[in-house]
Amino acid sequence: MSNTLLLGTRKGTVIFDRKGSAWQPRPIQHAGIPVCYAACDPRDGTLWASLDHGHWGPKLSRSRDGGATWEDLSSLKYPPGARHIVQYLPTPDFDPQTPSGQPEYRDATVLKIWTLAFGAASQPGRLYAGTIPGGLFVSDDGGDSWELNRPLWSHDSRGGDLFSGDATSETLWGGTPASVDYGVFEPGIHSILVDPRDPAHIHVAVSSAGVLESTDGGQSWAGRNRGMLNDYLPDPNAEWGHDPHFITACPAKPDHLWQQNHCGVFYSADGAQSWSKVSAPDNSVHFGFPVAVDARDGGTAWVIPARSDMARMAIGDGLCVARTENGGQSWQLFRTGLPQDNAYDLVLRHGMDIAGDCLCFGTTTGNIYLSEDRGETWQSLGHNFPPVYSVRFG
Amino acid sequence: MVRVELTPHLYRFFPVLETLQIEVPAGSVAEVVRAIDKFAPGFSDYILDERGALRRHVLVSINDSILIDRKTLSDQVADGGTVYIFQALTGG
Numbered sequence: 001m002s003n004t005l006l007l008g009t010r011k012g013t014v015i016f017d018r019k020g021s022a023w024q025p026r027p028i029q030h031a032g033i034p035v036c037y038a039a040c041d042p043r044d045g046t047l048w049a050s051l052d053h054g055h056w057g058p059k060l061s062r063s064r065d066g067g068a069t070w071e072d073l074s075s076l077k078y079p080p081g082a083r084h085i086v087q088y089l090p091t092p093d094f095d096p097q098t099p100s101g102q103p104e105y106r107d108a109t110v111l112k113i114w115t116l117a118f119g120a121a122s123q124p125g126r127l128y129a130g131t132i133p134g135g136l137f138v139s140d141d142g143g144d145s146w147e148l149n150r151p152l153w154s155h156d157s158r159g160g161d162l163f164s165g166d167a168t169s170e171t172l173w174g175g176t177p178a179s180v181d182y183g184v185f186e187p188g189i190h191s192i193l194v195d196p197r198d199p200a201h202i203h204v205a206v207s208s209a210g211v212l213e214s215t216d217g218g219q220s221w222a223g224r225n226r227g228m229l230n231d232y233l234p235d236p237n238a239e240w241g242h243d244p245h246f247i248t249a250c251p252a253k254p255d256h257l258w259q260q261n262h263c264g265v266f267y268s269a270d271g272a273q274s275w276s277k278v279s280a281p282d283n284s285v286h287f288g289f290p291v292a293v294d295a296r297d298g299g300t301a302w303v304i305p306a307r308s309d310m311a312r313m314a315i316g317d318g319l320c321v322a323r324t325e326n327g328g329q330s331w332q333l334f335r336t337g338l339p340q341d342n343a344y345d346l347v348l349r350h351g352m353d354i355a356g357d358c359l360c361f362g363t364t365t366g367n368i369y370l371s372e373d374r375g376e377t378w379q380s381l382g383h384n385f386p387p388v389y390s391v392r393f394g
Numbered sequence: 395m396v397r398v399e400l401t402p403h404l405y406r407f408f409p410v411l412e413t414l415q416i417e418v419p420a421g422s423v424a425e426v427v428r429a430i431d432k433f434a435p436g437f438s439d440y441i442l443d444e445r446g447a448l449r450r451h452v453l454v455s456i457n458d459s460i461l462i463d464r465k466t467l468s469d470q471v472a473d474g475g476t477v478y479i480f481q482a483l484t485g486g
Contacts, residue, residue: 055451055481056407056440072407074439109443183450 002355004394005370006047007362008035011386013049015067015394023370023381029070030061037350040394041118041127046142047394050113050129058113060129062143076129076137076146078108082153083162084133087175089185103169105162108133111182115350117192120199128202130189132179134158136204138218149218157209157223157240172240173209190349191247195254203257203272208243211259211272227275231263245289246349247272249298256298260291260349265303267328278328284315285322285331290352292359299327302354302375304347304361313344321359321375337378338369350390362388396420396471398430401480408434423454424467426477441479442467451482 005016005023012028013035034052041048047063051072060073086104088094112132119126129137129146136149154160160167175185188207195201200217203224210225229236230243243262250256255271264279264286279286284305294300302323307315314320318340322331345363352361360370366385369378398416405412411434418429424446430437441452447465448454454461455478456471463469471477 055403055449057443057449074436077444107445109445109447
């Protein structure tokens with residue numbers, strides 16, 4: 001049972017402590033600074049927050065004393081020579097022939113440190129960070145220094161090796177609206193899964209490109225999007241251009257992966273070698289951002305249904321959580337304890353987490369809900385928090 | 395020498411600068427910013443990205459003229475001048 005919750009919010013880091021049967025928030029930390037992700041390293045208890053400064057550039061913040069004090073780090077940077085092919089926001093007046101019809105290149109700079117992942121117990125100090133514009137960074141010294149994973153940065157699907165000039169100049173990775181805040185339209189890595197059986201086995205999900213897998217510790221990567229269906233592309237079965245919103249894997253059965261995608265909920269029981277669409281639109285389960293999976297049973301998962309990409313809000317103005325216990329063949333909706341009137345909340349991709357039988361989610365309207373019975377009934381932890389970007393048990 | 399005036403927002407991250415009268419040798423704005431690093435290590439990471447370009451929502455002026463070269467900060471600051479570093483107002 002976890003006794004700590006970390007929330008990344010638009011106005012700082014909120015930490016809850018379990019005191020008996022109650023969860024109590026501490027005074028907000030990083031006050032006034034957007035925190036797009038916050039999590040606890042289970043290996044040594046270090047707390048991490050990704051600061052999304054509006055002015056001063058993305059920074060990581062680290063606490064080695066349980067949140068009493070924090071140290072901000074500027075160590076995550078793109079190396080000289082890291083370039084990417086510029087994406088354009090396809091607005092109605094976008095002319096693909098401008099300015100020259102030729103690919104344009106841009107020197108990479110960190111726009112957002114979107115997610116963090118922790119290495120295996122056998123890899124002390126190993127951290128991963130996923131960024132916009134689409135770089136995976138690796139640290140082996142607890143975040144003091146970071147290195148860009150070049151095989152993924154220079155993947156053929158992204159135009160090849162722009163470091164050396166040996167590039168195809170064609171990228172199949174799309175931009176994410178999450179980067180438009182920064183005045184650009186570039187891809188972002190929001191999900192990083194390290195296989196607990198083999199830390200050299202890694203999945204990442206890129207918005208909006210798809211899922212990639214490495215079996216050699218990141219030396220090579222392959223797309224893992226078979227079975228994905230992209231409703232809005234001319235070819236729904238295209239290898240690239242998918243828009244995973246979040247992926248997660250069952251800790252005890254890591255070949256069971258779940259994906260809440262822009263185009264529905266997808267499940268893989270074979271390590272992402274193939275995906276099956278398991279949405280149930282007639283039962284509300286289709287669009288959304290987060291997904292959680294049971295720690296032991298790979299076929300049990302939770303999603304928080306939202307209306308649609310055109311109306312990113314609760315269905316019927318009431319919140320519900322959907323659970324499947326059979327790999328998505330059927331879904332059960334739970335509403336007890338959740339508002340059923342005048343609720344317009346959306347839960348973002350990192351906004352839900354699970355620890356044992358406990359689930360928690362936070363919403364864009366600052367409401368936080370917790371369940372201690374596998375999502376069947378919910379209690380509120382508060383209603384006036386800033387918009388919530390991430391929720392993670394410590 | 396060149397005087398540097400900062401937005402108080404930056405004192406939160408570099409408290410040492412709040413009590414200092416910052417004076418650095420004349421030169422380009424890039425050189426001025428790097429010189430501040432000597433008083434407050436890591437300062438330039440808040441102002442510049444990893445390419446050395448001014449961050450999108452940061453403004454710099456030399457006396458009462460806004461910096462022109464945001465990419466390499468090559469604008470020159472003469473002896474006796476003042477460099478102002480402040481944030482563009484955004485957000486809510």
